[in-house]
Amino acid sequence: MDQVEEIKRKVNIVSVVGEYVTLKNTGRNHKGLCPFHGEKTPSFMVNEELQIYKCFGCGKGGDVIKFLMEIEGLEFVEALEKLAKRAGVELKKLRVDSRGGEKRRMLEIHSLASEYYHYLLTEHKVGEVARKYLLDRGLNEKIWKTFKLGFSLSTWDGLSKFLILKKGFKEGELVSAGLSIKGNRGGVYDRFRGRVMFPLLDSGGKVVGFSGRVIPELARKDEPKYINSPETLIYHKSQMLFGLSQARQAIREKGRVVVVEGELDMISSYVSGVTETVAIKGSALTEEMVERLARLCNLVILALDADEAGEEALRRSVETLEKRGLEVKVVYWSDGKDPDELARKNPSSWRKLVDKPVSVYEWIMKKAFDKWGMETPEDIKRVVKMTVPYLSKIENRVVAEVWVKRLAKKLDVSKERVWEEMEKVGMDSRLRGNDGILNQVQNDEKISRGDKLTERLLTVLFQLEGGEKSLVKKILSGVSLDGAGGKLLVKWIESVDGKVASFIKKLPDELKSVAEKCFINEKEDSLGEKEVVRLTMDLVRDRLHIERVDLISKLEVVEELDDEEKIEEISKRLVWLDKKERGLNY
Numbered sequence: 392m393d394q395v396e397e398i399k400r401k402v403n404i405v406s407v408v409g410e411y412v413t414l415k416n417t418g419r420n421h422k423g424l425c426p427f428h429g430e431k432t433p434s435f436m437v438n439e440e441l442q443i444y445k446c447f448g449c450g451k452g453g454d455v456i457k458f459l460m461e462i463e464g465l466e467f468v469e470a471l472e473k474l475a476k477r478a479g480v481e482l483k484k485l486r487v488d489s490r491g492g493e494k495r496r497m498l499e500i501h502s503l504a505s506e507y508y509h510y511l512l513t514e515h516k517v518g519e520v521a522r523k524y525l526l527d528r529g530l531n532e533k534i535w536k537t538f539k540l541g542f543s544l545s546t547w548d549g550l551s552k553f554l555i556l557k558k559g560f561k562e563g564e565l566v567s568a569g570l571s572i573k574g575n576r577g578g579v580y581d582r583f584r585g586r587v588m589f590p591l592l593d594s595g596g597k598v599v600g601f602s603g604r605v606i607p608e609l610a611r612k613d614e615p616k617y618i619n620s621p622e623t624l625i626y627h628k629s630q631m632l633f634g635l636s637q638a639r640q641a642i643r644e645k646g647r648v649v650v651v652e653g654e655l656d657m658i659s660s661y662v663s664g665v666t667e668t669v670a671i672k673g674s675a676l677t678e679e680m681v682e683r684l685a686r687l688c689n690l691v692i693l694a695l696d697a698d699e700a701g702e703e704a705l706r707r708s709v710e711t712l713e714k715r716g717l718e719v720k721v722v723y724w725s726d727g728k729d730p731d732e733l734a735r736k737n738p739s740s741w742r743k744l745v746d747k748p749v750s751v752y753e754w755i756m757k758k759a760f761d762k763w764g765m766e767t768p769e770d771i772k773r774v775v776k777m778t779v780p781y782l783s784k785i786e787n788r789v790v791a792e793v794w795v796k797r798l799a800k801k802l803d804v805s806k807e808r809v810w811e812e813m814e815k816v817g818m819d820s821r822l823r824g825n826d827g828i829l830n831q832v833q834n835d836e837k838i839s840r841g842d843k844l845t846e847r848l849l850t851v852l853f854q855l856e857g858g859e860k861s862l863v864k865k866i867l868s869g870v871s872l873d874g875a876g877g878k879l880l881v882k883w884i885e886s887v888d889g890k891v892a893s894f895i896k897k898l899p900d901e902l903k904s905v906a907e908k909c910f911i912n913e914k915e916d917s918l919g920e921k922e923v924v925r926l927t928m929d930l931v932r933d934r935l936h937i938e939r940v941d942l943i944s945k946l947e948v949v950e951e952l953d954d955e956e957k958i959e960e961i962s963k964r965l966v967w968l969d970k971k972e973r974g975l976n977y
């Protein structure tokens with residue numbers, strides 16, 4: 392059997408979900424408060440028979456693997472591994488790509504290196520200088536453990552020797568893992584020397600790389616402050632969010648994440664009580680990072696350095712986040728400090744700043760005023776130049792108007808002048824924005840009244856198990872149904888199966904998702920037969936109306952063509968439609 396199926400069969404979604412959500416058995420379903428969006432009355436359902444969950448508030452739903460992916464922010468394989476462990480199933484074939492073995496070795500090397508660095512920091516006497524450095528920065532032993540911090544010797548090949556002589560790895564392996572560098576005269580030497588070591592973890596919590604920060608006492612001249620692992624088979628900078636493993640729980644609970652730029656910024660913020668903090672590698676959030684965050688929360692609070700380059704990175708980050716539909720806020724502070732310093736020197740004021748983030752537009756205005764002031768016409772020009780690219784991205788005309796007004800008022804210039812500038816910069820992006828809105832409206836309209844009625848009817852019918860099928864069949868007779876819902880309805884009333892769950896399990900994929908959604912939907916106001924009749928008749932009326940409109944336009948064409956036969960056929964059907972409609976009074 393397929394291992395995925397085997398694992399799914401062996402774990403029960405109710406007990407897995409039950410570890411995150413308090414569930415109440417309501418008969419067919421288990422019901423609770425949705426862990427993915429804030430709510431006070433439960434609309435989150437788990438169905439044991441079908442092993443699926445569905446939230447009628449935010450729309451999230453799926454099987455047990457999807458649940459674990461969503462709630463823990465895991466990749467498919469990682470969620471599967473977790474469940475396999477739970478089910479006592481040994482995963483065989485997954486992860487077998489051609490370089491699977493190499494990957495495993497690389498993970499092993501990193502795990503050992505991390506142990507080695509951690510040992511030097513916490514146990515060995517050479518680690519004294521690093522211990523002092525960290526303690527001076529207010530980072531105690533508990534934090535060393537939480538983040539598995541380490542120390543790398545300032546000698547040339549401490550780690551390389553350890554891994555080669557004691558653990559039997561080859562030089563080449565250490566080089567491709569990025570931990571050692573090939574020397575000019577043969578041999579290898581350590582990439583990280585005399586540094587505090589921050590392990591970089593993947594979403595499953597495995598070490599895949601390191602970032603090393605120089606310790607002032609050990610620093611040689613012109614040494615970079617930070618050194619990072621290079622891109623390897625297992626480490627990808629564009630996906631790395633430092634601290635996510637430690638912050639994940641808090642992010643989910645608080646429904647938000649604070650994004651900073653460096654490892655120490657992240658840890659200091661965490662220590663100050665803002666445990667929902669992560670750090671990005673590089674200066675802007677990538678789509679991969681955003682995707683990982685989107686699985687955990689809806690609000691992203693940016694606390695990035697705001698120098699010239701940082702401002703550009705922030706703008707790109709905001710765009711990526713908004714494209715993914717996340718809410719974005721920015722932490723504003725006026726002095727040139729970084730989050731590490733702010734959080735360390737005054738934890739409570741850092742917490743307050745994070746609790747009062749401002750909108751991106753307000754942030755850029757404040758930054759522009761801080762930077763240029765507004766003494767001379769030149770200053771004002773510069774402020775406008777810095778803010779307008781942001782404001783011109785606002786898609787909603789009314790919202791844009793509000794911000795333009797605020798900026799104009801602050802600068803004591805006319806609104807028109809700001810609009811003029813906006814139009815210079817942002818015309819095409821504005822148009823693009825409008826396009827997006829139009830598309831959305833069209834998508835919404837695709838869920839027709841008929842589809843809604845069909846789904847509602849199926850929901851009620853499924854609650855009645857096999858009941859009322861013949862009644863529905865009688866009312867629907869002669870009426871053509873379409874779409875996935877229509878096909879499903881026909882299938883159900885034609886089927887001899889009385890058990891809904893077993894019926895659903897046998898359905899093809901395109902009908903299954905509709906069926907599951909209807910099955911797990913729990914409405915307490917169901918009136919049984921009466922409601923079935925009402926819904927079916929509404930559905931019939933809807934179908935008749937649509938068919939009639941369609942036939943009338945066809946009739947115009949065939950009359951033009953003098954096609955007697957077709958005219959006859961369509962007229963007959965139209966008469967039948969009228970008769971059917973008049974007869975709808977059960």
Ligand SMILES: [Zn+2]
Nearest residue numbers: 425428446449
């Ligand atoms: Zn929900």
